[in-house]
Amino acid sequence: MDESTRYERLLARYRDGDIDRRTFLKMLGLAGMAAGLAGGPFGLLTPREAKAAVEQVRFDGWGGVVSEAFREYAFKPYTKATGIEVVDGTFGGADEYLARVRASQPGEFNIAHLSGVFDYARYDGLGLSTTLDEDNIPNLKLVIETLQKPFRRITDGRLSAVPYDYGTTGIAYNRKYVSDEEARDKGAKLLIDERFKDKIGGWSEWKTRIWYAALQTGQDPNDIEDMDAVWDAVRQHRDLALKYWSSGAELMSLLGEEEIYVTEGWSGRIRALQDQGHDIGYLDPPGGLAWQECLFVIKGSPMAACEELLNFMLEPEVAIAVAEGQNYPPALNPKKVDLGEKVPTLPAFDPSGTLASLNFFDPAYWNDHEGQWSKTFGRVQRGY
Amino acid sequence: MTATARGDRRPWVLLTPALTAVTLLLVIPACFIVVYSFWLRTGTGAEQAGFYLDNWREVLTDPFYRDILGQTLRIAGISTLVCALLGYMPAYFIAYTRFRHRAYLLLLLMLPFWISYIIRTMSWISILGVSGAVNALLQWLGIIDEPLQMLYNEPSVILGLVHFLLPFMILNIYVSLDGIDRSLTDAAKSLGCTGWQAFREVTLPLSLPGLAAGCLLCFVLGAGTYITPMILGGPTDAMFANLVYEAIITQLNWPLGSALSLVLLALLGGLVAIYTRYLGIDQIAKSFR
């Protein structure tokens, strides 16, 4: 960020009534001081992207194969076509990333690979959403309508993100110990089956825990009536569980090394285990949970540049490469785009392009209860 | 030994770089934490500025936090004790061995750190898990039929912590042992002390500064960790830092997270105060006069 843009940003905040005059003047002074510091001996050490900040876009996403695929298939051609550099960063979790965005200055982060409509609503609630000019993203026409709808509902018909991929959180079980019939018969209740005490796992995330507890108590997860019964089911699962996992890597190693026999799991990760020859079954029970991920443009970003990059990232060859890397189907409509050989075999893939069979979090409902439920879960999971 | 007149500016010159860094990067940001702890989190996750005591009331009166705090201190305390017991002898060995490249032994002790923390912690699953190395060996030897369940409980959290903290303990003890004048133990022996007596009367007391510094480091680091319980603990094995992490990162409740971390800070700060008062540099320095 150079001097003038910093000044303009402060000025904009002042005009918006965000800060009062005294603060404005104080911050101007401090900003000047800081710039002096940064430009002094430290200026030599500043990485080049901070200086050459004429036109660049910051993208943040998951590391490993996903970011490799993006770099290779989207960023390189984009930079070649536009001359705009893509600075890519990584995060280990959506929550941690949001914490960073909140503590940053506007414009520092541009595009992020976020999970869930829930997160979309959360960013919007914190005033971080933007309005995409959809004419600049022709590839958006290839994206499944159903995935766009929940976003438009939150931001009054506008889009601040493009849907990118989707998956399910279903029930994974080791077929050495659980037959397919048993899994199908028991459904969500498999996760609270006494027979598997200390061989059960679960994601340590409150939404997923509550969703499955609602299924176990025969309720509609998007309209829970008996919350006490849900917490009891969460507790029951906690007492039977060996371990709450907190990342896909942990999920895979727990299942792959037979520490646990049943858990809920992310479809793409279970597929990766199956590909490696582990005999793991995967089942989306009735009412099972699906989710989608999006590429979100954060407030304060250079919009035209971001829109163009989004269009590159939605190119079928890019989306397919990313999908094959992470084993989650792309948001592209299979009726409009040929998705190749592997994608149609991925779990959660819907050939109809309607996704009618999948259940998603109702963002309004879950956001309303977020504060209370996430906190209560923090206690329940610790034995309360 | 520390005879210096008041008003001497030399110590402050020496301290300037360190104190500047601490002030700019720690003290001032810490003031933000204090201010935040009186704010409130609203429904959307944004904060409401003001002066509210709600967070403090919750943190100080809710038995949930007290219990987890107790659990944290217990786990950190046990880990520190185990580290001290396990660490002293290797430190002694490195300090007194005739092996020429002693510094090299220290470097080797740090080897596990080249393997990143997450990987290192997760690798215990490959060692102690049901299909891990230990179970495979025991089954092969015919000692057990069914694999033992060794992970995801409090002992495994302590194990992970000890593994992480032990090098700090060993290095601290080594450094102080190495500084002890050898002629002192020789003198004690020539006065008729046995080796053990010489150790107990001379070496051990003189190595206390290192042992104390090691214990302080281990305890503080142990109490502030959240990744180890997350990876090696069962569902209920949580430490206070996990709560702070959850409040700040998962719930985006920065005001509550600030209040929680100030509680932890106060507690550990109190510990450091005790350390500087009774075991600290000053106290030990005096015994040398």
Added chain:
Amino acid sequence: MKDTGLGWSTIRLATIVVCLFMFAPVAVVMLLSFNSSQFGSFPMEGLSLRWFVELWHNDAIVRAFQTSLVLGALTSMISTTIGVLASMAMVRYDFPGKRLVSTALVAPILVPEVVLAVALLLFLQFLSVPKSFPLLLAGHVIFTLPFVVLVVQARLVGIRREYEDAARSLGANPLQTFREVTLPLMLPAVLAGMLFSFTISFDDITGTLFWKPGGVETVPTQIFAMLRNSISPEINALGTVMVLITVALPLTGAALARRLAARMRGR
């Protein structure tokens, strides 16, 4: 106690046991880096070098590794210099407010890292200072400082003032005294401090995650970002390479020195 006797044997045995414990994860990681499959079940299924090949071709990890090395080296230099100066003041002088200063110097490890990270970011946001590499470096210096201070102080206390007084009475100025007497005496602690700060910086996740500017990744943050999908065994291979370098470099260095010395003698 000499290198003989029952006591010494016990100590040696204990040292070996502790070393086994310390190296167990290292051994596992090294073994798994040669494993052909991605997971660590025993017995292993097959041997292969594919993870090393992939590591070699993975620019992102190699770049992160370089960043970590540079960051760690700079951190350890700066933090040890500052820390040694502060420790000298703490041990050699009496001054008002000493106890407070002493607590302040250890304070960075008392605050949970995630809080320190967010607080520092809020402060920077307030000042409108963008994130940069120097900032990341400063962050690392601040939380490695206590380690240096603690270890150097513990050593300095044991160095008797008489040596320095003797040097000074022989006509050395303070700087000479420091260079010729004090520094050599506290060298083990200085080296330990450097080793400490390098390792901590090299292995830090939480703070780095928050302070890193765009496009800068260290090895731990790379690994952290892989957690959602799966950590590639290339990381195991990287660990193996690191261990081999740490073990092999000093050994070859020593061997070279010996051979050189032998040739000199032979002449």
